[in-house]
Amino acid sequence: MTSNDTARSGGPSDARPPGPRSRDPRSRLPSWAGRNFQLLVTASFITNLGNSGALIAAAYAVIESGGSATGVGLVAAARTLAMVVFLLIGGAVADRIPRQRVMVTANLVNALSQAAFAVLVLAGHAALWQMALLTAVGGGAHAFFSPASEGMVLSTVESAHAGKAFAVFRMSMNGATIGGAAVGGALVAAFGPGWVLAIDALGFAAAAAMRSRLHVAAGDRPARASGIVSDLREGWREFVSRSWLWGIVVQFAVVNAVVGAAEAVYGPLVARDHLGGAGPWGLAMAAFGVGTVGGGLLMMRWKPRRMLLAGALGVFPLALPSATLALASPLWILALAMFITGVAIEVFAVGWMLALHQEIAEDKMSRVSAYDWFGSVAVTPIALALAGPAASLFGRTQALWGCSAVVVLLTGAVLTLPDVRRLERRTGGGHGVVAGSTVAHPDAVPAQPTVKAPSGGVGEGAADVS
Template sequence: MTPRTTAGRPAWAGRNYTLLTTSAVITTLGSHGALVASAFAVLETGGSGADVGLVAAARTLPLVLFLLIGGALADRIPRHRVMVAANALNCVSQGVFAVLVLTGEARLWHMMLLSALGGTGQAFFSPAAEGMLLSTVTGEQANRAFALFRMSVNGAGIGGAALGGALTAAIGPGWVLAVESVAFALAGGLRAFLDVGHVPARAPGGGLLSDLREGWQEFSGRPWLWSIVLQFSVVVAVVGAAESVYGPLVAREHLGGAAPWGIALGAFGVGTIGGALLMMRWKPRRLLFTGTLCVFPLALPSAGLAVPLPVWALCLVMLVSGVAIEVFGVNWMTAMHQEIPEEKFSRVAAYDWFGSVSMVPLATALAGPVESAVGRSTALWGCAALVVLVTAAVLAVPDVRRLTRRPAPARTTAPGAASEAAPAAAVGAKA
């Protein structure tokens, strides 16, 4: 039986873990709805598929530009301060976006600029958040903790996507964007209470460039790490183009609009919950080999949109891909937690994020022109084929096939865990 604290939580689910999970659930509820709303906001102002792609690219470009700086910063100053500041920027940018849409004053350049500000916030937030989460759980319970965190967040994504699609169809995208702004404000308030006392003080050293160089050495010296990040630079780009650009267009022309597309995205969320429940109990010995096999099903949604499948069948393939990516995600986070030193978590996470999203601006910006050149169906089949090809290539890397789960050192409590004996314990040394 898993030991429990006086609050009824598992011993490893301490104060930091609870705050991180709660705040992530809040922002996910808002952001999943806003993903649907922002695409339809562009379309409702007379924009084309190419314009949807430009707005999506505008968000991702600053994410790529600032990720590495964000990672170095989060390993140098308290991570929760970086997270709160990024949440504040996201709150303001989404709030202005909502006001412009609601008043009918939104123009394409407005939406691109505000999306770019949101991407800047995410660039600083993501490495800090991942580093904070990785440092919050013990090695022994890492698999279960990551699975429960992801299940909670993805469960929120189900409601957020479905509700966002329904609200976008019923009252328009502006109100959905306003809800996301409020969600960022509330989540930032919660994250301000995170405890970073367990994180060892950084030893005096070089400046930003030195920190980036150390992170690069940690990243480039591990073939399993950089090969999977290269794989996901393609996978995330083509899946992102398919779902953020082609998906809303297929939904509008063949599926009935925003609400069915929101339901399909919700089915993906249901699948991720199923995958997380599976990973709460299953601990594969070959972490990355098992995870990489589960990337192949990510080709299914693009293929389903290419046909296009009816709504029920599209929901089924989204469900399957959701289960598969969750198995990959938990194994990936467990491998990072096991192999990367704590003081370099955020910098390595930044290189991970940088590689994974670096091709997204190009893919989303080119989605419209590619559709015009070869047709939407051919473009979607190409997305599916690329997922299969790069995933097969990664399986040729020996470290991906051989990296195994190691027994973790015994620990009594996780950082930030509430107990009668002590408020916290030292932390041990991972899109």
């Protein structure tokens, strides 16, 4: 459903500040939030702000060029398909070369692809194949960015402050989602989608500049004597050895697909026909962002012992937006459904983060993360491409009800896995046998996880889910 949502207490992989520093009495920032942490959070805030608007802009760029639901779905599918193709390679590369370099390069590629998209739309010459190609380029770049980003944010603070750092990062991203969706929808309505895409391109360029200024150490990841194929096999063994991990990824492979189809394809069309267009749809998306902030505040206080069980239960409300769209409900009801979904997905996000943090070895994290991302988005291009034909064949309302039913059925199915119900939070460091789990990982050290997000999007921080 991200990403990314993504401390370590076992050796750093990118950079870690040398130790606590005295706090400048003139600064409002806590002493643990050093320069690297500030740069990373600011860069991610900027790109997430732009992406929330660009998600809406991309859909309406297709609609305004005369495209149908099928066209909207094909453009959205092109990006996700590129991610699927390159994710595993991206994960292996990120475990071999400096992750900062991979992230900066990916940001620059996203900036160029979004700039070209904006120019075509502003010039009035954007053909469907061109929009699909440019979103595919951005998706390919994100396939390298996502695995490389695992570990960067939380590795910039001492492990004792990792929980606070993750909370601050999530709150920042959720705030950007709120502002980006609301402002982006209003800008699309007032000035058209091209200018919103141009702003997103500038945001990626600014993020690349910020990430290039990070002071990162080489880290202590072991040198790779094996080839990429061997690395991927090792990551696969780590992935399939845990039923809770592959079970939830299989669940989200389909959940992400149907929720992505509902929000990226059907949602803008329902908004056009019944709610008044891009502006109201942006407000509904912003309500989701407000919900994630509320969920973040909830999870700062609530620490469920069985974090995956709590998280899995939090997936059920993802069926609500599709149901309200099927009913063509008034804006306030849709916004309420999106708000509840935002709260619920944050409960899942924190539980997922804690489980991966607790169970996966740092030096294998990017490869496991790549399988996580790959599985979670593999079906999405098919769903996006078929969303339009499905609406034509069965009707848009019936297709939306089908999306809701799939979410409920698969979430119920994943709850039948014993490890999902029994995996417990450990208060101490290190790794041993998880209570109720059939799998132990004796040499693992904490790592930063991926977190699923329920929507599709353009570039970093949007729709990539797991």
